[in-house]
Amino acid sequence: MNRIREIDASNNSLVVEAGCILANVREVADQHKRQFPLLLGSVGSCEIGGLVSTNAGGTGVLRYGNMRELVLGLEVVLPDSAVWDGLRALRKDNSGYDLKQLFIGAEGTLGIVTAAVLKLFPKLAVSASAMVALPGVQQAVDLLRFLQEQVGQRIEAFEILSRRQIEIVVKHGHGLSSPMPLDAPFYVLIELADSSPTWDAGAELENVLAEALDRELLSDAVVATDLAKAERMWALRHNISECNKHAGFTVSNDTSVPVSRLPAFILGVTERIERVVAGACVCHAGHIGDGNIHVIAVLSRVMYSTPEQCEAAAAQVNLIVHEASVELGGSISAEHGVGRMHVQRLERFKPPVDLQMMRMVKAVFDPQGVMNPGKILR
Ligand SMILES: Cc1cc2nc3c(=O)[nH]c(=O)nc-3n(C[C@H](O)[C@H](O)[C@H](O)COP(=O)(O)OP(=O)(O)OC[C@H]3O[C@@H](n4cnc5c(N)ncnc54)[C@H](O)[C@@H]3O)c2cc1C
Numbered sequence: 001m002n003r004i005r006e007i008d009a010s011n012n013s014l015v016v017e018a019g020c021i022l023a024n025v026r027e028v029a030d031q032h033k034r035q036f037p038l039l040l041g042s043v044g045s046c047e048i049g050g051l052v053s054t055n056a057g058g059t060g061v062l063r064y065g066n067m068r069e070l071v072l073g074l075e076v077v078l079p080d081s082a083v084w085d086g087l088r089a090l091r092k093d094n095s096g097y098d099l100k101q102l103f104i105g106a107e108g109t110l111g112i113v114t115a116a117v118l119k120l121f122p123k124l125a126v127s128a129s130a131m132v133a134l135p136g137v138q139q140a141v142d143l144l145r146f147l148q149e150q151v152g153q154r155i156e157a158f159e160i161l162s163r164r165q166i167e168i169v170v171k172h173g174h175g176l177s178s179p180m181p182l183d184a185p186f187y188v189l190i191e192l193a194d195s196s197p198t199w200d201a202g203a204e205l206e207n208v209l210a211e212a213l214d215r216e217l218l219s220d221a222v223v224a225t226d227l228a229k230a231e232r233m234w235a236l237r238h239n240i241s242e243c244n245k246h247a248g249f250t251v252s253n254d255t256s257v258p259v260s261r262l263p264a265f266i267l268g269v270t271e272r273i274e275r276v277v278a279g280a281c282v283c284h285a286g287h288i289g290d291g292n293i294h295v296i297a298v299l300s301r302v303m304y305s306t307p308e309q310c311e312a313a314a315a316q317v318n319l320i321v322h323e324a325s326v327e328l329g330g331s332i333s334a335e336h337g338v339g340r341m342h343v344q345r346l347e348r349f350k351p352p353v354d355l356q357m358m359r360m361v362k363a364v365f366d367p368q369g370v371m372n373p374g375k376i377l378r
Contacts, residue, residue: 001049001114004028012120013072013089018049018113025118034120037064041238049113055105057335059157059237062289064121066335067104073117074100079110079366089117102361107337108372110365127156127193128201129230130209133184133220137263140188140288143217144259147190150208154201156193158289159237162186165283168298169236172243176235180222188288189237191230240285240296248281249299251314253321256292257330269295269324277316279303292334295321322349338376346376 001017004025008014009032016025023044029036038051040058050056052074057066064070073088086100103110134140140160147155163182170178192201202223209221224230244250257265270282279300286293297317304310322332326349338346347355355377362369362377 002047005115007032007034008089009034009120011089014118014120015087015089015115016048016118017115018047018052020048022046022048022051029120030123032120033123035123036070036118037121038067038070041241048116048118052104052113052116053106053108054337055335057287057290057292059159059287061287061292061335062158063153063156068101070119071100071104071116072119074103074113075115076103076111076113079368079371083114084111087115087117091119102365105337107339107375109362109376110371112371122195124156124193125195125197126199126201127191127230128205128223129189129191129233130205130221130223131179131233131236132188132190132209132218132222133180134186134188134218135184137186137266137288139217140186141259141262143188143212144289146212146215146217147208150211151192151204154192154194154199154204155289156191157189158191158287159189160186160284160286160288160293161189161237161240162282162284164281165240165285165296166236168247168283169239169243172246173235173239176232176239178236179224179229179233180220184219186284189233191234237285240294244283244296244298247298248301249304249310249313251297251299251317253295253318254292254334254336255295255321255325255330255332256290256334257325257328259288259291261328261330262288262291262293265324265328265330266293266295269321272320272324273297273317276320277313280313280317290334291330318345340374343374343376343378347378 001019003017005015026036037060038058039060051067052071055067074086076084078084103113144158163185166178166182169176192205206223212218224233266284273280273282281298283296283298284293299313304313322345325332332345332349333342359377
C-alpha cells in the first residue's frame with residue numbers, strides 16, 4: 001500500500017496509501033511545487049499509517065500543526081472488516097462528528113488506516129537558519145515571542161538543545177561539530193522560511209537577531225551562510241537519538257507543558273533527577289515552540305550495568321518528569337503516544353472521566369478487542 005493515488009495541486013491536497021514513506025510523500029509534493037511540511041528524524045523510514053496513528057509532530061508543528069491538523073480525510077478498515085471511506089479533501093465539513101480524528105493518534109486501536117488525504121502548502125522558496133546561545137530557558141521563550149512579533153508565521157522551526165546534549169552529539173556524531181563555542185547552558189536552532197522568492201530570509205534573520213542581542217534576549221548567534229552549513233547545524237538536532245545510544249543508557253521522555261511554563265518545568269525536573277538518580281546526566285532537546293521538551297537522562301553503563309538497575313532508574317526518571325508535567329498542566333505524552341509502556345501511567349494521570357470516555361469509544365469500534373490489544377488501554 002505505497003501508491004500515491006492522486007494529487008490535486010489546486011486544492012492543495014494529496015491522496016496517499018498508508019505504506020508510503022514520508023520522504024517519498026514530501027518528494028512528490030515538491031515535484032508539484034508544493035510542500036508536505038511534516039518533518040522528523042525518521043523521515044526516511046516512517047510511513048503515513050504510522051504517522052497518522054501516532055499523530056506525529058516533529059519540527060514543523062509550530063507553523064503547520066501536527067498530523068491531526070495535516071489530515072483532511074482517511075480510509076480505514078474497521079475491526080468488523082467494513083471499509084470506511086472518509087477520503088474527503090475538504091477544509092470545511094460540519095456535517096456531524098469529525099470521525100477521522102478518532103483514528104488519528106489512536107495507535108491502531110480502533111481500525112487500520114489504509115489511505116489518507118493530506119494537506120499541502122506552497123513550496124518554500126527561501127530559508128535561513130541560525131544557532132543561538134542563550135543564558136537560560138526563559139530567554140528562549142522570550143526570544144520566540146519576539147521573533148513571532150517580528151516575522152509572524154515565517155518561523156519554520158524553533159528547537160532547543162542543552163549544551164550537554166550538543167556535547168554528546170559532537171562526541172558521538174562521527175564528525176558533527178558545533179558552529180559556535182559551547183559555553184552557554186542552552187541553544188536554539190531557528191529556521192525562517194517563506195514561499196516568496198523576493199523575501200530576504202538571511203537578512204531578516206540577521207536583523208532580528210541583532211535586535212534581540214541588543215535587548216539581551218540572547219548571548220551569541222551564528223547565521224548559516226549557505227544551505228550546507230544550515231544542514232550541518234540541523235544535523236546536531238536530527239542525530240540526537242543515535243548519538244545518545246552511544247553515550248550510555250538513556251531514559252527519554254516526551255512531555256509537554258504550556259510554553260510559558262517551560263522554564264519552571266525544565267529547572268524543576270533537572271534538579272530533581274540529579275538529586276534522586278545518582279550520576280544522571282540530564283539533557284534537553286525539543287520543540288520548544290510548541291511546549292514539547294524531551295528530558296533525557298543519560299546514565300553511565302558502568303554504574304547501571306544490570307537490567308534491574310536500568311529499569312529502576314528509568315522508573316524514577318519517568319515518574320519525576322511525568323509528575324512535574326502534570327503539575328504544570330501538561331501531558332505525559334506530547335507526540336510519541338502511549339503504546340504499552342505507558343498504559344499504567346496513563347491510568348494514574350488521566351482523569352477518570354477521560355479514561356471512561358476512551359473505553360466507551362474503544363468498545364463501540366472494537367468490542368472484541370482485536371485491534372492492537374493492550375495499547376493505550378488495558
Ligand atoms: C530518529 C527518530 C526521530 C523521531 N522524531 C520524532 C519527532 O520529532 N516527532 C514525532 O512525533 N515522532 C518522532 N519519531 C517517531 C515517529 O513518530 C514515528 O517514526 C512515526 O510517527 C510512526 O511511523 P512508523 O511508520 O514508524 O510507525 P510504526 O512504528 O510502525 O507504528 C506506530 C504505531 O502506529 C500503528 N500503526 C502503524 N501503521 C498503522 C496503520 N496503517 N493503521 C493503524 N495503525 C497503524 C502501529 O501499530 C503502532 O502502534 C521519531 C522516530 C525516530 C526513529
